[in-house]
Amino acid sequence: MQSEFVLEMKGISKEYFGNPVLKDVSIRVRPGEIMALVGENGAGKSTLMNILFGMPTIHSTNGFKGEIRIDGETVQISSPLDAMRHGIGMVHQEFMLIDDYEIAENVKLNRENLKKGILRKLFGDKAGVLDRRAMKEETAATLDEVGLNIDAATHTGSLPVGYKQFIEIARELDKNNVRLIVLDEPTAVLTEKEAEKFLQCVQEVTKKGISFIFITHRLNEVKNYANHMAILRDGSLVGEYDTQDVSVRKISELMIGRSVDISQLEEERKLSEEIILELKDFSVDMPGEFLKNASVQIHKGEIFGFAGLAGHGKAAVANGIMGLYPSSGEVILNGEPLNASDTLATLSKSVAFVSEDRRGVGLLLDESIEINVVISALRVKNQFLKKIAGIRFYDKKAGRKYAEKMIQEFDIRCTGASQHTRSLSGGNQQKVCIARAMTLKPEVLLVSEPTRGIDVGAKKRILDALTEMNQSTGAAIIITSSELAELRSICDRIAIVTEGGITGILKPSDEDYRYGLLMSGVSEEEGGCV
């Protein structure tokens, strides 16, 4: 019985420890079509694909609800091997290729052709000698199919990034029974030209009846190459369209969709003309979060946000300024150039930083709240010190008093100032981090992911504390966050970082779709015309 769909996932729901991450999602893929799956980070795309592949993370957390059908027949997929057996292939986001191998060796990885021989008969396939000629011939044929004209004996490492993606596809195609290939953000690492070529090749392959699920943030590519699309938001399916029926603007609206009540936003504040921090062609070499040639001016007393998808470089801004990763370009603070690699000097120039890595960089976990709150001021500003016989000692009394004041001010839930920070909850740990940063009385405060992993009540208090500080001290606050709604509720301006560059700076009151477009790497003019 030939079904109309090669794959149907029906009513898929999944919880992680009581947190629903997928709610009744259904998708369908026809033979020989490209189905795009779009959504923000955390919308549930990866979880859905993990379910399709029977990944161990799914089954070790109580499985999922719903049904998977392949060619109309219900199947149980309980391991990646099962998925392979059903003809589902995956092209990973990070290359699963070995650079030192020839292309043929990579394509045939663990499916090598073997010569016949006595030893192989006696000891099994492991003792069989590799038939390199057959491997090369078959690989060459497969490479031909994807339209890659290259010698199968070429070293993989010497290829440009764009080609590697083709080789991954070739590997999946080389498996005889493959029917459906999942592409997990295949174009994220490619240049526009390469991406175009790659997607044309994918389109070519669909003519053989092979289907693709195409995960991406680039909406232009969806529009131009996909036949069909599904949009996920917060674990729910919010739309399923034929791509010709829907505009890029509509897609990005659906993707972001968490409508912010604009009436609730405060009136636009009049910003000081004075510029406190300026970045000029600022590049940061942070693994997984590269930033390239970003230029931006931040005004005195402004609350400035950096938004964008994970892995696109927004996290690199603060980390680069504070010298945690090597950077190049100029940072100008109050009209003076700042040496970004000298962290102590930066701190002493009234720049404070609250890291996204609370438990790693942010806190001394086995020290008390008191020490954690005062340590930076003690090191950088020589506060909380008293001199006894010319030697400087820590002034425990002053420190304790100050810490207790902060505990009250921030409502840090603890047994007292001497409690170790390791045993505090995430929200309270974050409050300690912010309290410490404020102790420095900074002119510029960099805060990364202030509300990640924190419950709602604590979130509000932290955001309130930040705005309060901004109003009372006039310090500029630079917030990096994955929570766009949150940024829009407190920032004066928000820069969108996409693929390592600042694609635009928006006001909180700007429409949803403009945010969506900038995050998808579509320039506003392009998106606007569609």
Next chain:
Amino acid sequence: MTEKMISFARKNIVTLLFIILCIFTTAYSRQSSEFILQELISRIIRNAVLILSLLMPVLCGMGLNFSIVLGAAAGQIALILITYWDLGGLPGMGLCLLIASGISVLFGMFAGVIFNRTVGQEMITGMIVGYFAKGIFDLIFLILVGTWIIPISDSRLILAGGVGLKNTIDLNANVKYVFDHILQISFLQCLLYSVIVMAVFVLLLALFHACVRKRSRKTVLRICLPGLSTLGALTAALVLFGAVPSLRRAASYAKVPVFTVFIIAGVCLLNAFLCRTKLGQDIRTCGQNMQVAAAAGINVGRTRIIATVISTVIAAWGQIIFLQNMGLINTYTSHEQVGTYAVAALLVGGASIKKASISQVFVGALLFHLLFFTMPLAGNNLFHDSQIGEYFRVFISYGVIAIALALHAWNQNAKKHK
């Protein structure tokens, strides 16, 4: 050009350093060329298999396998057993190799399982496993042998008190030179025969590919190129040793144990063959990237254990060859240093923890052992104290390991920053 030379020197700094040192100590040892050549040949042959045993784990990405001490211990146990049973000659040695293989398979599996639990720290783990094995070895052979648990009484083996093996066990009667003395020829003859055999081999290979496979002349040349260059090198050596009088004297004096050389060649071939099989490819894949290997469905843990087992078994053979040449076992110390010396020799040959080849085994064995025996002599001549040379050679074998590892890490970092 100069840039190329600098990068070549930087990559081979350890080997180059040793070549310079070797020239220096050989000159100052003031020994006859006969003595040096003979000593060098017997040392290379004695140690080659032990060093060869390190290759598989390097290929599998586990670094230098210090746990070959376990294999060496297995070899020793087998030798002690056949000495106790009073077996000898070729059949006895055959049995000895068989027993050693059996024991070392078990030891290798033990080490492999532990390595799988300490991924990324195999080298230090291997070293500690070696110390642990030594403890067990001592417990069994020093404390338990001769008691009711292992009731053995044999005046040749057991200490006067009736418990524990003697510190040294004499192998003169049954085992010494069993392999080495089967057929011995002079080094000069050896060179001559190698040239002839190699020439015939290359000729046959060329004929086979030209006439049977009907390949083009260019392809045939390409296939024969490695053989041709080896032939060239051998011929050059033959001419050199035949023409220079002092070398010629040395080369006709020094003896080469042909049978042992065949065993070594066999181990080399085994290694080369394994590399071309599916198993070899799996081992290589694991060594390149464990995540990719696992994603492709290769059983990474099992593959790593197999690589360790192969290494341990070859090490057991190596220790047997070593001891049949020495003619006696230092019961409690013979296997102790095996790991360190083999690793040092391999590193001197230009290997790193990521890459090692058969040719590096022999270059390393040559340089390391040349230095090893000329240094005390040179020390004696220069400072009138052989202790200084003795001190230096211990210092050097550990120093080599440290420097080579540090340089490797350094180069790795430099590459990353590019």
